[in-house]
Amino acid sequence: MVKAMKYLGIKITLNRVKIADFQDILCNVTDKLNAWSKKSLSLGGKLVLIDSSLLSMPIFLVTHSIVPKRLLFELEKLCRSFLWHKKDESKGMHYVAWKEICKPRCYGGLGVHSPLDRIGALRSKLAWNFIQKPQSLLHRVMAARYGNDVMNGVHRKINSTAWKILVDGGKCLKMAVRWSIGKGDKVNVLNDTWILDRCLNRWPTFIDCNALDGVYVQQFILSNGLWDYKKLQNFFHPDLVHLISQVHIVFEGEDHLELMKKCSGKTVSALVYEQILINRFNMEDMDFFPWLQKLKLKKKVEVFWWRLWKAAIPTNLFLKNRNIASDDSCPRGCNECESYEHIMVHCKHMTEVIAKMVEWGIPIPVYNSLDSCLQGLKSIAQEKSGIAQIYCNIVYHSWKN
Template sequence: MGVLRDLDKLCINFLWNKADKSSGIHYVEWKILYKQIMFGGQGVVSAVDKVGSWREKFPWSLISNPGSLLNRILIAKYGRNFCFSESKLGCSPTWKILNNGGKFLQQIVKWKVSDGKSINTTKDIWILDKSIDRWPTYVSNLLDEQCCLRYFLHNGSWNIQMLNQSFGKELVDLISTVPINVGSPGDELEILYKYSGKSLASLISDQRSTLEEEDVSWKWLKKLKLRPRVKILWWRLIHKAIRSNEFLMYRRIINFNGCPRGCCEVEDANHLTVNCFFLKKVICVIQKWGFNIQVFSDLESCYN
């Protein structure tokens, strides 16, 4: 992890430090920069952020190949119930890595129902491609004993009476179509999109993308097809990363946030883009030349 953090630090220094190697101002948070462009970032790869999705192959090996020497030792020590959660104090570094990768692996695996003992009814994925507690229209009213899926199974088939007591008719009909592997020794995990041809890391990256909301401001800005420098300027305006006096005073670099041109107003992003008296004066001259340039009251009006 130390090596990966150093890689991220090199990327940060490349973006913000000056040509003479002196330190520059970090205008935007690193966690915003490494987001994909469609989510309001710049698509810079963060090694630390990706490490969990790179580790998912280790817990998948533990699940799919339990007969190897390392996996037999881990199963003997930690058991077969692979509910990856926060690592406990005193556990080995190997198990910490497995736990970290297991949290990401859970996003792309689905349970094949057999006896239901290993499956949490609402928190695990066993219907379609999403756990029930993440469905936007579902409100859980299950008791503690109903959290285990075996409560809803009886003699190798679904207990419709119990299902009707806890779920609505549409959901009961959907659950009834889920096959039960009676001959299997226990519940098993399988990859959700195993025939997609993608690696596990790519599947996790795609799954994480579906959980984030697309940035509305950047969505329409992309369609304008601006020049790169102009596009970056607008991106910085959206994220309030312009070197105005207000920004510099907030960072405690200077102790004056007024406009240096004598407008007697605070120099922030609004002032730099639409409110500066001298800017309006220049626009009035350009309008007299026959160019139709609008004058806005604030930056939000300019966006709209």
């Protein structure tokens, strides 16, 4: 009897998969890291390598098999230490939390794709395929054994890996799809999404929950394919009845699922991932980063400014406040305390460069405080992006030297 085999790179086994089964991928990652750590890379460069190469390695495996979460934690840990530890492999301080770095750019992070966050989104495309192709062999086999409701299925008692993956994907897929109403016999009033973009259960609203429990949409549709307003008014608030009246009914058609955002040009996985992120993060203090992104700086300069925004650059004042250094004056001999304001606005090193450039006829602005600097850069980032770019580069290089 065969107890385990590999098919298209995926290990299929009768036993539970262990971390040891995925040793290859950890070996690959450490090999790459060993090669890269010999080079001297900037933080921005390392981030590019991590995002484009390391973190995409387990994507295929994560989508098609149950990978132990601990393996992914391990992988991210390797990435983190590669990012912050020094070249001689001594430990370095982690200035910004990994979670912040993994936040998407529109929410103020650096947009690194953590595989842990993407598991559900990646699998949702399999669930979507399963729903869209009822004639496929997989669908028929699975439906006969476990039923075909992947979006509300539970997999506690079922051992099938394939079913677990489908249900996991279906759970996330729910966020990006909506029922189009036909006969209404498949759509549960409370649990399924059929009005706007969420199901009534997740909506604080005025409905008669007890009476609607287990009721299907069919009961509110008349035999001529129109809404039964009398009945609707008994259960729903007038505003909601108005909303429901706008839901289109396909007369005598079957209920079917559709994507909420059609023609967006994105894959199902991308749409679901977007929804997951929207549910997780809220717009924070986002005044700073958008204009910085528009400048299209070099990655290392952009990451430097991003760290300035996160207050995570080890200036001497920063180190003194943490009892790591005893002297907080600027190491370039300005006889001033090296604060963020100093390196962005006052440092002799950069003001000299700016003065020289102004002499040559390049109108680089001079600011006198941190706030005016940020406000000023923000306002010129639109029209005179070249000037703002030069300013950002000067600050970066004078700090580097």
